[in-house]
Amino acid sequence: MMIQGKSCTLTVAKDGEYYPLPYSEETVRQASKGYALPGVIGIRNREQTIITGRTIQGCVVTMLEYQNVWALFLLLFYYKEYFDLLVDRVAEKIVYKNLTIKSFELRGENGKPLHFRFDVKETDDTYTESWPIGLPSLKWNAAKVFIYDGHTVIADLKTLPLVYRFTLTGNYTEKAKYKVILYFPLCEDYFPTLGRIDKLKIMLDAKTGVWLDLYDLVALDDMADINCADTVLCYQTFYITGKVVLNIRNQNECKTVVL
Numbered sequence: 001m002m003i004q005g006k007s008c009t010l011t012v013a014k015d016g017e018y019y020p021l022p023y024s025e026e027t028v029r030q031a032s033k034g035y036a037l038p039g040v041i042g043i044r045n046r047e048q049t050i051i052t053g054r055t056i057q058g059c060v061v062t063m064l065e066y067q068n069v070w071a072l073f074l075l076l077f078y079y080k081e082y083f084d085l086l087v088d089r090v091a092e093k094i095v096y097k098n099l100t101i102k103s104f105e106l107r108g109e110n111g112k113p114l115h116f117r118f119d120v121k122e123t124d125d126t127y128t129e130s131w132p133i134g135l136p137s138l139k140w141n142a143a144k145v146f147i148y149d150g151h152t153v154i155a156d157l158k159t160l161p162l163v164y165r166f167t168l169t170g171n172y173t174e175k176a177k178y179k180v181i182l183y184f185p186l187c188e189d190y191f192p193t194l195g196r197i198d199k200l201k202i203m204l205d206a207k208t209g210v211w212l213d214l215y216d217l218v219a220l221d222d223m224a225d226i227n228c229a230d231t232v233l234c235y236q237t238f239y240i241t242g243k244v245v246l247n248i249r250n251q252n253e254c255k256t257v258v259l
Contacts, residue, residue: 008090009137010060012071014083019071020140021062028058028085028096028120056096056122060085063145064106064114066208072116073246073257075101079172082123086131086138093131098123106168108148114204146210152203153182160184164233166202168212170244176259178240180214186232195219197238209250215242 010026012019062068075083079101086095102121108114153163165183170176180200197217204210217238244259 009088009139011086011138020138022140026060059119061117064116065143065145067143077257088137095129097127098125103171110150110164114146114148146205154201155197178244181235181237183235186234210248213245214240
């Protein structure tokens, strides 16, 4: 099930604060869980499914912008703590209570908006409830979303000519695990053919001073330069063995979230 529409709203609630998100799409739903009861040979009855309960699963995709970047990264920082998700699908209004973060993905493509996806995970205290009486649907106040610039990525103090796409992912199981995939032209002039990067800086929005610092990146595969007249596009995956740091620095704020 995928819900999209200009009239729909999507809001994250945590610690009494509400954060409306730029609506893109969401697939959060209740799925049945149980087991199959096979039919008996010689008797005309079909296989039956015994429902033992319901589980909540799915993901939310939103665009990254100044009003939500801090709240979203705090969800990742407190990934074991509960939050609520208020979904107004016009035909249905529902509140998912006491969810946690299962994983996330931040992706950017040169010249296009940054998109942030997080997968939800239910807990023993998770349940759904009807929309509270008197609570309005909180629409996102339109603001400028972040546009990724592939010419602002810095690896070990060297500005790379072009990283035309990147994907940063994190999974939360027993402990947090992060990795980043960088897409670039295969040429030493564009990308260092190194197996390790001590610090990678990805600018999310230069105007408002928002960027990511990734520390101690170890390449999954080695890269090799080639002699070719045409541009060859490729990618390289790095495991992040150090910290993932969100920085916000401008005249009004000086904030940091360390994952």
